[in-house]
Amino acid sequence: MAKIKVILADDHQMFLDGLASLLSQLEDVEVIATANSGKEVMLKLTGLAPDLVIVDINMPVMDGLETTQKIKEKYPHIKVLGLTMENDLQLVTRMLEAGASGYILKNTGKTELELALRQVMKGEPYLSQTISNQLAQNLLRNFQQKNDLEDPLKSLTERELEILKLIALEHSNTEIADLLFISPKTVETHRKNLMRKIEVKNSLGVYKFAVKHKLLEE
Known part of the structure; x- marks a missing residue:
């Protein structure tokens, strides 16, 4: 069975190593490269063919948002999964608009990380549970405000x-x-x-x- 080839991008090397270690425990996943900036990701993509890039939103030189846009423009078949410490809904929206297939938080455990990876690789969007709950609360709040305006x-x-x-x-x-x-x-x-x-x-x-x-x- 062909392995899912992944490139990881984060400017914190310790976190990058930990993430690579987690993914190495999945038999059908192979981390083929790591990068510390969006610019480095784009350079590696000229010689590698990943199925998925997991990219930190906040990186120097070229952040995750710009990196995602460039990946999807040049390599539209490559899936992108956003990764960050912030559950900022505006940032989530911008990442999804840029072409990301999903968005998870850095405190995500191995189980949710695997779930996100597999769902994205099936062509389905994935948002971490925390963000999904926040989006649901916002929708309910907006619905309530709309009702209040109507009445x-x-x-x-x-x-x-x-x-x-x-x-x-x-x-x-x-x-x-x-x-x-x-x-x-x-x-x-x-x-x-x-x-x-x-x-x-x-x-x-x-x-x-x-x-x-x-x-x-x-």
Whole structure:
């Protein structure tokens, strides 16, 4: 069975040696070269034919992002797996846009490293579990924010909601201030903020909003 030929690139020699040692434990994987910079990777590619390049994002002379772009431009068949200490989603996105097939963290263990390598070699993308979780959290957060924008009611604070109902019931700022034990000036500030959030211009608009959302039935 043909071995998967790999070039490793990292500017920290001790880490590079450790990574090479881990991969040497896989029978069907062969580390054919190592490099300490992106420039060195490109030089080695002129005489070698790896299946995969595992490249550190932060390297001198030519960083992992630029190296990935150049590899994919010149050798589009070679897979690239990004490697870094940082779980920076912007950096992940830029690496994937540059053509990387996956992205793993340097604290990845042997099991996940092997999983990433094999998945990438099958033509499937791979992101470390930590990054995948972070992406999922961001998607959920963005979805929630989108829902909040679509439903202005969710953007109101408890105090704003309280004042909105009182405005809809035709109470003046002074009356609301007395009922809630706050100053009329504070009421006016809340009034302006809530009207901006629900996008109305006057008390009639507040009343219509309250009726639409059945706030006066509570």
